[in-house]
Amino acid sequence: xxxxxxxxxxxxxxxxxxxxxxxxxxxxxxxxxxxxxxxxxxxxxxxxxxxxxxxxxxxxxxxxxxxxxxxxxxxxxxxxxxxxxxxxxxxxxxxxxxxxxxxxxxxxxxxxxxxxxxxxxxxxxxxxxxxxxxxxxxxxxxxxxxxxxxxxxxxxxxxxxxxxxxxxxxxxxxxxxxxxxxxxxxxxx
Numbered sequence: 802x803x804x805x806x807x808x809x810x811x812x813x814x815x816x817x818x819x820x821x822x823x824x825x826x827x828x829x830x831x832x833x834x835x836x837x838x839x840x841x842x843x844x845x846x847x848x849x850x851x852x853x854x855x856x857x858x859x860x861x862x863x864x865x866x867x868x869x870x871x872x873x874x875x876x877x878x879x880x881x882x883x884x885x886x887x888x889x890x891x892x893x894x895x896x897x898x899x900x901x902x903x904x905x906x907x908x909x910x911x912x913x914x915x916x917x918x919x920x921x922x923x924x925x926x927x928x929x930x931x932x933x934x935x936x937x938x939x940x941x942x943x944x945x946x947x948x949x950x951x952x953x954x955x956x957x958x959x960x961x962x963x964x965x966x967x968x969x970x971x972x973x974x975x976x977x978x979x980x981x982x983x984x985x986x987x988x989x990x
Contacts, residue, residue, distance in 0.1 A: 806877025809863040810885050817891055819854060819862060833884060837891035839948055844887050849873035850880050890948040894934075897957035899943040900979075903972035906964075907940035915943070919964040919974065927960055942977075 812819075822832035822843075830848040834841060846852065851867045854860065864881045866873035901908055906919045915927040915935055929935055933947040933956050943960065947953045957976070966973035968984040975981060
């Protein structure tokens with residue numbers, strides 16, 4: 802069993818402030834509010850876990866089980882990682898890079914819309930969610946960035962899903978440095 806949920810995380814209270822919302826969320830747990838120069842980020846926690854904040858010079862927080870250990874231990878590592886990602890994202894942006902492979906395949910950015918010419922009869926248009934930025938270089942490299950790691954990863958996955966790389970020629974949209982397992986085509990007898 803992983804013990805990552807018990808590891809405390811340190812942060813600088815001059816850059817980030819953590820607070821608990823006074824009201825309970827939909828699950829009956831607390832909502833953690835992470836505030837930084839870049840904005841305010843919220844994480845709804847389950848009632849099975851509780852957050853312990855200690856501020857002395859460098860602040861630390863840890864997550865502990867609240868009720869029965871068997872039921873709440875399964876959420877410790879998850880919420881520790883989610884909260885650590887919120888703190889890290891408040892300080893700097895997360896980036897996912899995509900690459901378009903194929904003859905004539907290209908992408909262009911039009912405001913908050915990503916226009917993809919990837920072998921379909923009409924160009925595919927993807928509307929970027931709020932808080933997400935995209936940058937297209939050389940018409941084949943797309944960099945998705947934002948402060949929320951979950952939203953950045955989901956946006957990159959949705960764009961990749963528009964044209965997954967096929968196994969014969971490798972054409973499609975893939976993550977940067979992703980290895981596509983190639984198949985041999987049919988051979989003439």
